Amino acid sequence: MKMSKLFSKYKYVCVVAGCLVLITYTGCKTPSLVQKTERNETPASYNGSQDTINMANIIWKEYFTDPYLDALIDTALKNNQELNITLQEMEISRNEIRARKGEYLPFVGVKGAAGIDKVARYTNTGALEANTDIKPGKERPDPLPDYLVAAYATWEVDIWHKLHNAKKAAVSRYLSTVEGRNFMVTNLIAEIANSYYELLALDNQLDIVKKNVEIQSNALRIVRLQKEAARVTELAVRRFEAEVLNTRSLQYGIQQKITETENSINFLLGRYPQPIPRNSEPFEHLIPEDIRAGIPSQLLANRPDIKQAELELAAAKLDVKVAKARFYPSLGISASIGYQAFDPAYLVKTPKSLLYSLAGDITAPLINRNAIKATYYNANAKQIQAVYNYERTILNAYVEVVNQVTKINNLEKSYDLKSKQVEALSQSINISNSLFNSARADYMEVLLTQRDALESKFELIETKMQQMNAMVNIYRALGGGWN
Numbered sequence: 001m002k003m004s005k006l007f008s009k010y011k012y013v014c015v016v017a018g019c020l021v022l023i024t025y026t027g028c029k030t031p032s033l034v035q036k037t038e039r040n041e042t043p044a045s046y047n048g049s050q051d052t053i054n055m056a057n058i059i060w061k062e063y064f065t066d067p068y069l070d071a072l073i074d075t076a077l078k079n080n081q082e083l084n085i086t087l088q089e090m091e092i093s094r095n096e097i098r099a100r101k102g103e104y105l106p107f108v109g110v111k112g113a114a115g116i117d118k119v120a121r122y123t124n125t126g127a128l129e130a131n132t133d134i135k136p137g138k139e140r141p142d143p144l145p146d147y148l149v150a151a152y153a154t155w156e157v158d159i160w161h162k163l164h165n166a167k168k169a170a171v172s173r174y175l176s177t178v179e180g181r182n183f184m185v186t187n188l189i190a191e192i193a194n195s196y197y198e199l200l201a202l203d204n205q206l207d208i209v210k211k212n213v214e215i216q217s218n219a220l221r222i223v224r225l226q227k228e229a230a231r232v233t234e235l236a237v238r239r240f241e242a243e244v245l246n247t248r249s250l251q252y253g254i255q256q257k258i259t260e261t262e263n264s265i266n267f268l269l270g271r272y273p274q275p276i277p278r279n280s281e282p283f284e285h286l287i288p289e290d291i292r293a294g295i296p297s298q299l300l301a302n303r304p305d306i307k308q309a310e311l312e313l314a315a316a317k318l319d320v321k322v323a324k325a326r327f328y329p330s331l332g333i334s335a336s337i338g339y340q341a342f343d344p345a346y347l348v349k350t351p352k353s354l355l356y357s358l359a360g361d362i363t364a365p366l367i368n369r370n371a372i373k374a375t376y377y378n379a380n381a382k383q384i385q386a387v388y389n390y391e392r393t394i395l396n397a398y399v400e401v402v403n404q405v406t407k408i409n410n411l412e413k414s415y416d417l418k419s420k421q422v423e424a425l426s427q428s429i430n431i432s433n434s435l436f437n438s439a440r441a442d443y444m445e446v447l448l449t450q451r452d453a454l455e456s457k458f459e460l461i462e463t464k465m466q467q468m469n470a471m472v473n474i475y476r477a478l479g480g481g482w483n
Contacts, residue, residue: 030327031373033320033380038313038387042296042398046405054294056302056478060189063289063475068278069196072265073189079270080188086181093174100170104163106155111148111338118143147347150338150355157333162325165318172315179308182482186304188268190476194469195265197286199276201465202258204283208457209251216244216450219433243447247454284464288471291408293478299397302479306397309390316379316386323379326372329364400477408470415467418460425453 044050055063061070077083119126119142132140158164220240226232262276300306337356341347365372432449436442475481 030324031376033377035380036384036387038390040300040390040394042299042394045295046293046402049293050295051292052294052298053292054298054302054478055289055292055475056294056298056480057483058480059483060475060481063480064189064193066196066279069193072196072269072276073192075269075271076188076192077185080268081270083181083184083188086177086184090174090177090181093170093177096170097167097174100163100167104156104158104167106153108151108153110151112150113146113148115146116143117146141342145342146340147342147344148338148340149347150336150340152334152336152338154332154334157331159331160325160328162322162328162330165321165325169315169318169322172311172318176308176311176315179304179311182304183308186476186479186481189481190472192265192268193472195261195268196276196278197465197468197472199258199261199265199278200283200286201461202254202261203278203280204461205458206251206254206258208454208461209247209254212450212454212457213244213247213251215429216240216247219446219450220244222433222437239444239447243450283461286464286468288408288467291405291471291474293401293405293474296398296401299394299401299479303393303397304479304482306390306393306479309386309393313383313386313390316383319379320376320383323372323376326375327365327369329362331360331362333358333360335359397477397479401474404470404474404477408467408474411463411467411470415460415463418456418463422453422456422460425449425456429453 060073064070064073121127121130130140156163220237223232223237223240227234227237263273265276266273300310335356335358337354339347339349339353340355341349341353346353428449429446432446436446
């Protein structure tokens with residue numbers, strides 16, 4: 001008889017062990033994937049230079065020395081709505097870390113309950129309870145109250161680091177939102193600086209138009225005098241009048257652009273339209289900073305968008321591990337302890353009212369794992385996407401820097417030539433006026449000379465603005481401004 005019982009227990013143990021082996025085997029069998037490894041190599045230099053001094057390491061207050069511009073940037077960093085929205089996204093990501101961390105810690109709770117139970121007499125349960133005394137000579141209450149006070153706990157043992165990896169992925173995504181905020185700061189500073197220099201350029205263009213109107217008005221007076229002296233016809237007077245009116249009309253278009261640019265800056269500063277204080281010195285006196293681009297490998301440390309893409313890639317890799325762990329068996333433990341009785345007077349009687357439980361379970365997917373496979377494949381596809389996005393971000397950063405370095409060099413040469421052009425055309429105005437007064441030049445030559453001189457001055461201001469924008473954009477492209 002003893003051997004029979006022992007054999008029966010042995011069979012039970014064998015069945016349980018066999019089930020565990022089957023669960024483990026089927027659970028640990030995962031589909032194969034084609035994975036991709038990221039490349040983060042960059043060229044050795046931008047133009048053959050190995051100078052490692054990088055202007056991106058300069059804080060923006062030292063890079064932009066105009067006090068009016070600094071004040072605008074300072075206000076924008078405090079009030080810009082989009083930047084503040086990003087700060088709340090960071091807070092959401094930080095809370096996600098707390099949630100993920102809580103998943104792999106034991107969950108403990110307390111429970112209290114009260115109820116009443118009336119069982120029908122002519123049922124199995126009712127018949128048994130009617131013949132059962134709580135104590136000798138003391139019948140069971142009918143109906144039967146029930147009171148419970150207990151504590152309980154559940155815990156998933158993180159054998160395969162599924163929950164820990166999910167928490168690490170949440171941390172990486174939080175850090176990526178921090179880098180996203182830094183990249184937004186860089187772009188915000190650059191956008192305000194570019195708009196500010198555009199505003200200075202428009203101010204100078206407006207000043208040029210007003211001076212040109214004065215020059216053309218003087219010429220118109222001379223033509224009218226010559227018409228009275230019968231030296232020119234009414235046609236010349238009308239052409240000069242038309243040119244003065246055309247130049248005057250330009251100032252209203254420029255004034256509209258000034259208003260729109262001011263309002264664009266005010267929007268970035270998170271405030272309603274108001275005048276923008278700014279520097280009044282001649283725009284052409286501004287000198288762009290000397291460019292020190294460093295070496296391309298420094299982009300990996302300086303560009304927030306590259307670091308953001310890198311962190312997103314790290315999170316995507318962890319997501320693959322989390323998805324893979326779902327194929328493996330999971331072990332859960334649950335426990336509870338408390339007191340339960342039909343009368344509050346007996347509720348804390350130990351051990352008669354004491355109850356407790358302890359259980360463990362192991363589960364693994366066995367049949368129809370399609371949903372888990374789909375999640376696993378999707379996680380791997382997103383990880384490959386993150387690899388390509390990381391590589392593309394590095395490539396884009398390098399191209400941006402190269403474009404701006406080349407642009408700065410070309411604009412410097414272009415500005416020198418246009419300065420000489422403006423000087424030559426400014427002198428030609430006086431020459432054409434003298435020749436016209438001495439009847440050795442046609443009035444059309446005077447008009448065309450004045451028009452060409454005005455256009456060349458506009459182009460010179462435009463080139464200077466492009467120079468200042470290039471100085472701003474190279475700073476942004478190198479990853480400056482967020483430190």
